Amino acid sequence: MTTLVGLDLTGRRVVVVGAGVVGTRRARRLIEDGARVVLVDPSPSEDARRMASHGDVEVVERAVVASDLDGAWLVVAATDDPALNAEVARWCLAGRTWCVNASGFRAGTARVAASSTHGDLTVGVVSAGDPDPRRVATVRDALASHVESGAVDLRRRRKRRGRVVLVGSGPGDPGLVPVAGLEALATADVVVTDRLGATALLDRLPADVEIVNVGKSPTNHPVPQAEINAILVDRALRGLTVVRFKGGDPYVFGRGGEEVHACRRAGVEVSVVPGITSAFSVPALAGIPVTQRGVATSVHVTSGHVGADAAALAALAAGATVVFLMGVSALPGICAAALEQGVAADLPVAMIEQGSTATERVTRATVGTAAQVASTAGVRAPAIIVMGRVAAPGFLDDPVCATTGVSDDD
Structure with missing residues (x-):
């Protein structure tokens, strides 16, 4: 035995x-x-x-x-x-x-035991008779896959101190949510969710999980950040596990730091599951490498809703790739400022709407034409705007374009 x-x-x-x-x-x-x-x-x-x-x-x-x-x-x-x-x-x-x-x-x-760990839960398998490591490992892997899928209800039955987990849900495709994020969702008593990200996963949750929608759009912020913070703290202090389900990565223009501060001030245990930021993943899925040896050796990410800041303009002028998040409404001003800074009017621009989803659309232009092209095409948020040589149409299909400046010795 x-x-x-x-x-x-x-x-x-x-x-x-x-x-x-x-x-x-x-x-x-x-x-x-x-x-x-x-x-x-x-x-x-x-x-x-x-x-x-x-x-x-x-x-x-x-x-x-x-x-x-x-x-x-x-x-x-x-x-x-x-x-x-x-x-x-x-x-x-x-x-x-x-x-x-x-x-x-x-x-x-x-x-x-052959084991797998899922947050604070470890699942182990041993042979009760003669050892059979391959058999045990096969069963372990099958159990791990089942737990990691998010299909198992991992909520605590025995009450303990509440906690908050900030989960980055990536750009929108549920397949891009990290395994740790799926497991965190499976432990949730409460989910406080954004409008964007892999929200389709919330349909899998048990019916008695409380879902609080605090999503924002460019012109509509129905739940102020201070109120979001208060919701997280309130539910955690009731002894509940709260998952803050955030689009992209919690710490990339996601106000995750503010939410962590609020939890810590209240004495609430808080942890973070990083997500795949849309700043890099959405361009990648659209065939745009934000860096390329000999073409763009650095990338600058900025919040576009405030326009082109000095750092973004300097990066563009220096030949770096610049990625603007939340920049659709500010695009005309961004392009005008770039041209005034001396950025070439023919520098490629890519505007990627609904990145990673079935309704993704990529619109191409240049710094000189982007404002008009976006208006004519009806480009709308959420969208990622990429400026730089790597955003040229067919960049990865053209070996000359993709290897400009790279020698055989590099």
Whole structure:
């Protein structure tokens, strides 16, 4: 009979006997769990020596003796000699120390589960009979995929302190939401959501999850930021898990910093799941690399709703790619300021509406024509505006254009 138990090895001594391929692999996982790992082997592998050189493990370069196990909370017998592993297991049994015998479970007193971690939840699988690592790993991976999909209700049943998780939902395509974001949604009692981003995922939530829509549009801000902050704090102080579901990345013009400040001032636990910012992902999906060796070696991202600031104009003049977020209404002023700054009128401009979604549209122009083209085409927010040589139509299809300035030696 096997009982699955979780061990907290943080800061605790764990001895791994055998510093070959198996031993170093086991050691690496134990390090990730926070254990103080000691590797004992008369001929440690180069990998083990490198780990020791970084201070990740202690290596004892000699044959193991029983006293090496003194003070250990867990021992892993991982040499390529089954008889030695069995002897180490007998020492552990005599000393009442749990031992994983890599040569076979029945000669040891413990086995390490194949596990996956999902936030503060770990799912583990072990063989109750003879070891079958590939079978166990297959089951573990299937369970992990199911949990990561967001299809499992991960909400807490036992009440605890409330918390807030800021989740970046990317540019809009649900497939671009990070796994950690899906898992956070599955833990939510309350979701405070923007208008933009992968909001289609909210349809998957259980019916009793509270959804608070605080979305803004360029001319309509129905819920002020101070009120959003208050909602987050209020629900968390009630002991609820609150997910702030934000378009793009919380810290890229998403006011995530303000929300974190509000939570911390109120003593509310808060964490952040970064998202894929639309500033880079939307151009990429539209075939625009915001940097290209020999063409654009830097990129400047700015909030376009205030117009062209001095830094953006300087970047354009220097040949950098400039990405404007929320800049549709300010586009005429941006283009006029760029031309006054001496930016070439024929510098390419790409306007990408509804990026990453089925209704994505890309409109091409130049700095000299963009304002008129946008007006004629009816370009509307949400849209990303990219200015720079990389925004030229067919940039990636033209090897001459895409490699301008790059030599064979670069």
